[in-house]
Amino acid sequence: MIKLNFKFLNFYFKSFHQCIHLRSNHFHFANSSRLKIDSNRVLKELSKSGRINEARKLFDKMPERDEFTWNTLIAAYAASGKLTEAMELFKETPIKSSITWNSLISGYCQHGMETEAFDLFSRMQVEGQRPSQYTMGSILRLCSTSGLLRRGKQVHGYVIKTQFESNDYVATGLVDMYAKCNCISEAEYLFEMMPDKKNHVMWTAMVAGYSQNGEAFKAIKCYRDMVVEGVASNQFTFPTVLTACAAVQAGNFGAQVHSFIVRSGFEANVFVQSALVGMYAKCQDLDSAMKVLENMEVDDVVSWNSMLVGCVRLGCAEDALSLFRNMHARDMKLDNFTYPSVLNCFASMQDVNNAMSVHCLIIKTGFEASKLVNNALVDMYAKQGNMDCAFQVFDHMPNKDVVSWTSLVTGYARNNRHEEALKLFCDMRLAGIYPDHVVLASVLSASAELTVLEFGQQVHANFIKSGLQSSISVDNSLVTVYAKCGCIDDASRVFDSMQIRDVISWTALIVGYAQNGKGRDSVRFYDQMIASGTKPDFITFIGLLFACSHAGLLERGRWYFASMQKAYGIKPGPEHYACMIDLLGRSGKLVEADALLNQMDVEPDAAVWKALLAACRVHGNLELGERAAKNLFELEPTNAVPYIMLSNMYSAARKWEDAARIRRTMKSRGISKEPGCSWIEVTSKVHTFMSEDRGHPRTTEIYSKIDEIMVSIKEAGYEPDISFALHNMDEEGKELGLAYHSEKLAVAFGLLSLPPGAPVRIFKNLRVCGDCHTAMKYISRVYHRHIILRDSNCFHHFKEGQCSCGDYW
DNA sequence: TTAGGGTTAG
Numbered sequence: 001m002i003k004l005n006f007k008f009l010n011f012y013f014k015s016f017h018q019c020i021h022l023r024s025n026h027f028h029f030a031n032s033s034r035l036k037i038d039s040n041r042v043l044k045e046l047s048k049s050g051r052i053n054e055a056r057k058l059f060d061k062m063p064e065r066d067e068f069t070w071n072t073l074i075a076a077y078a079a080s081g082k083l084t085e086a087m088e089l090f091k092e093t094p095i096k097s098s099i100t101w102n103s104l105i106s107g108y109c110q111h112g113m114e115t116e117a118f119d120l121f122s123r124m125q126v127e128g129q130r131p132s133q134y135t136m137g138s139i140l141r142l143c144s145t146s147g148l149l150r151r152g153k154q155v156h157g158y159v160i161k162t163q164f165e166s167n168d169y170v171a172t173g174l175v176d177m178y179a180k181c182n183c184i185s186e187a188e189y190l191f192e193m194m195p196d197k198k199n200h201v202m203w204t205a206m207v208a209g210y211s212q213n214g215e216a217f218k219a220i221k222c223y224r225d226m227v228v229e230g231v232a233s234n235q236f237t238f239p240t241v242l243t244a245c246a247a248v249q250a251g252n253f254g255a256q257v258h259s260f261i262v263r264s265g266f267e268a269n270v271f272v273q274s275a276l277v278g279m280y281a282k283c284q285d286l287d288s289a290m291k292v293l294e295n296m297e298v299d300d301v302v303s304w305n306s307m308l309v310g311c312v313r314l315g316c317a318e319d320a321l322s323l324f325r326n327m328h329a330r331d332m333k334l335d336n337f338t339y340p341s342v343l344n345c346f347a348s349m350q351d352v353n354n355a356m357s358v359h360c361l362i363i364k365t366g367f368e369a370s371k372l373v374n375n376a377l378v379d380m381y382a383k384q385g386n387m388d389c390a391f392q393v394f395d396h397m398p399n400k401d402v403v404s405w406t407s408l409v410t411g412y413a414r415n416n417r418h419e420e421a422l423k424l425f426c427d428m429r430l431a432g433i434y435p436d437h438v439v440l441a442s443v444l445s446a447s448a449e450l451t452v453l454e455f456g457q458q459v460h461a462n463f464i465k466s467g468l469q470s471s472i473s474v475d476n477s478l479v480t481v482y483a484k485c486g487c488i489d490d491a492s493r494v495f496d497s498m499q500i501r502d503v504i505s506w507t508a509l510i511v512g513y514a515q516n517g518k519g520r521d522s523v524r525f526y527d528q529m530i531a532s533g534t535k536p537d538f539i540t541f542i543g544l545l546f547a548c549s550h551a552g553l554l555e556r557g558r559w560y561f562a563s564m565q566k567a568y569g570i571k572p573g574p575e576h577y578a579c580m581i582d583l584l585g586r587s588g589k590l591v592e593a594d595a596l597l598n599q600m601d602v603e604p605d606a607a608v609w610k611a612l613l614a615a616c617r618v619h620g621n622l623e624l625g626e627r628a629a630k631n632l633f634e635l636e637p638t639n640a641v642p643y644i645m646l647s648n649m650y651s652a653a654r655k656w657e658d659a660a661r662i663r664r665t666m667k668s669r670g671i672s673k674e675p676g677c678s679w680i681e682v683t684s685k686v687h688t689f690m691s692e693d694r695g696h697p698r699t700t701e702i703y704s705k706i707d708e709i710m711v712s713i714k715e716a717g718y719e720p721d722i723s724f725a726l727h728n729m730d731e732e733g734k735e736l737g738l739a740y741h742s743e744k745l746a747v748a749f750g751l752l753s754l755p756p757g758a759p760v761r762i763f764k765n766l767r768v769c770g771d772c773h774t775a776m777k778y779i780s781r782v783y784h785r786h787i788i789l790r791d792s793n794c795f796h797h798f799k800e801g802q803c804s805c806g807d808y809w
Numbered sequence: 810t811t812a813g814g815g816t817t818a819g
Binding site: 071072075079098099100102103105106132133134135137138140141168169170171172173175176199200201202203204205206207208234235236237238239240242243270271272273274275276277278279300301302303304305306307308309335336337338340341343344371372373375376378379382402403404405406407408409410411436438439442 | 814818
């Protein structure tokens with residue numbers, strides 16, 4: 001096709017030069033208008049093939065120019081984006097027809113220059129030129145590509161006033177404009193209003209409209225209606241409907257469309273072919289996609305990109321890489337869609353070396369400026385755990401969008417740098433970037449990990465104010481954040497408000513209730529989940545078994561544990577065994593717990609041995625406890641907890657020598673106990689306390705409050721349990737040491753600074769000590785306060801002298 | 810002059 005054009009061009013060029021030659025040789029040329037027609041044709045061809053400078057030279061040399069000559073060159077300048085030149089020429093044009101105006105307006109529209117386009121549109125009318133269907137078409141196209149809904153609506157009003165409504169071009173432009181501005185019902189209304197005999201362009205615009213508005217099934221139905229109506233499809237229709245098929249994985253229908261394409265003779269069109277590759281790849285039929293790709297005559301980068309995306313999505317990283325190498329070998333012009341796919345591939349493969357090489361290639365080929373590519377780079381480095389590189393790429397980006405920020409926020413969160421994730425989110429807001437549901441879900445998850453309730457609440461408020469549509473990922477994160485912050489009622493409220501729920505929503509709720517000491521509710525919700533037809537997954541069962549163990553539901557736990565493999569084919573992992581051993585251990589069934597541990601077909605991890613050790617401590621089984629502790633010494637050599645637990649067990653059994661030996665071993669191995677630390681959030685500020693801490697500005701008040709608390713709760717029956725005091729000192733000293741444990745300091749501060757009746761929420765890095773646990777129960781009764789203490793294991797809701805954990809933690 | 814189409818990350 002291209003070759004033919006060139007031939008055509010050469011022919012006219014020749015005749016043009018011949019003509020000039022003839023004139024310069026003083027031959028009388030009988031028909032000067034013939035010369036003008038020929039020159040106009042050459043001008044047109046030059047313009048069409050983008051040889052604008054040559055077109056200009058010809059234009060300058062032309063002795064006679066007519067309206068067509070001027071319009072053609074204006075249109076050529078305008079189409080190629082040289083709008084200043086187009087405008088200059090426009091000003092010089094002796095006779096300005098509707099075509100002249102349209103040529104210029106069309107250029108401004110094509111290049112998204114809203115102000116200039118609309119300015120000319122009104123000037124044209126002031127100067128007495130009536131806009132034509134082409135003017136309206138161009139203007140509407142500008143509105144649709146730039147998403148100018150308000151302008152579009154104004155134009156719609158103008159269309160009604162000027163009775164252009166029944167014009168096919170204009171009506172199609174309106175349908176397209178509304179569809180592209182996400183007003184699919186308006187587009188649909190106009191489409192339905194059109195007479196029965198709709199042309200194929202309008203049908204295609206409607207199919208595309210549905211497809212682009214996430215209504216793929218409606219798009220497919222619309223396409224079928226079009227076929228039933230007997231309207232022929234063309235090279236524009238097929239890609240549109242194939243994209244809709246890809247969106248909803250309608251591979252069978254897509255294949256039918258494919259055969260229709262073959263029968264209609266459009267299978268050689270590159271747009272159709274690339275859409276076929278994309279459709280098959282997204283429908284997970286990589287073989288068919290590959291077949292189409294192999295049959296293509298040209299190396300079309302879009303089609304190859306589609307294939308690449310298909311491979312990456314299906315996890316065929318090796319295939320994706322070889323495709324990429326092949327593209328490179330074929331000397332194809334890689335674009336800003338190619339790189340993100342291949343970078344994605346390196347992220348999932350954790351391929352650091354190739355990642356660096358491709359990053360170099362990106363710099364060399366000038367794609368460093370592409371936002372799409374940079375966003376993918378940030379994401380890739382973050383997924384590889386290389387936050388420095390991720391930040392560097394991000395930092396150098398001139399135009400960061402919400403995706404760039406999200407990639408980095410999520411990266412920090414994924415690498416357990418939650419505080420930085422939250423800080424970055426605040427920076428993003430300060431930079432004036434509006435959050436969307438992806439970044440909100442991510443930042444809420446980070447808030448949940450940090451259990452920063454007030455921050456989470458602010459993000460929640462932000463989400464409500466944003467007017468964003470509800471999203472399952474945001475709602476799931478909200479359930480998690482409230483549950484993890486001890487606000488199980490709020491978590492439940494979010495869950496109840498959800499229109500659609502998935503296994504993650506149910507699991508978040510089940511885990512939430514279990515962590516908040518309401519295991520029986522977890523079990524109830526699990527039953528509801530099954531009744532609703534949602535299948536549990538690996539994590540659901542961790543939550544469920546955790547719930548059973550904390551609620552002491554031995555038989556149910558056994559039953560669920562058996563059902564996970566039998567009914568749902570989920571092989572128990574160490575996490576599930578840990579819950580089961582905890583459950584058996586709590587119920588005093590140490591022999592059975594030990595037996596279960598021995599029959600595990602996966603390697604027991606630290607959590608499993610910790611569960612066993614905790615059970616041994618409660619039930620005083622030294623022999624099994626020693627075994628559990630020894631395994632823990634190997635698995636977690638720097639963890640002080642098993643040393644302390646074992647030593648305490650020896651002490652409790654009055655084996656002082658053994659207790660001292662363990663302490664000595666711990667010391668000689670350089671292992672020290674992680675200092676206990678509690679914190680409380682008061683008016684958006686986190687106050688942290690260590691044991692016997694005197695660093696807080698209100699220390700004096702806090703210590704007198706503790707003294708007051710101790711007197712009050714002792715009157716109510718509290719007796720300090722000095723077995724939890726580890727220091728080698730006299731009884732009184734031990735009692736005082738106990739009184740100044742970090743969680744007690746935090747609760748004293750909470751009672752001092754929070755409004756009367758407000759719940760006191762305390763967080764502790766370690767498990768709460770037994771004496772503090774008892775004290776908290778008394779405090780909740782004497783001061784009539786709801787005290788929520790989250791320790792490293794679970795939530796303790798203290799209310800009127802009772803704790804939600806049932807005194808087992 | 811001439812409406813409608815294929816790749817799209819977190």
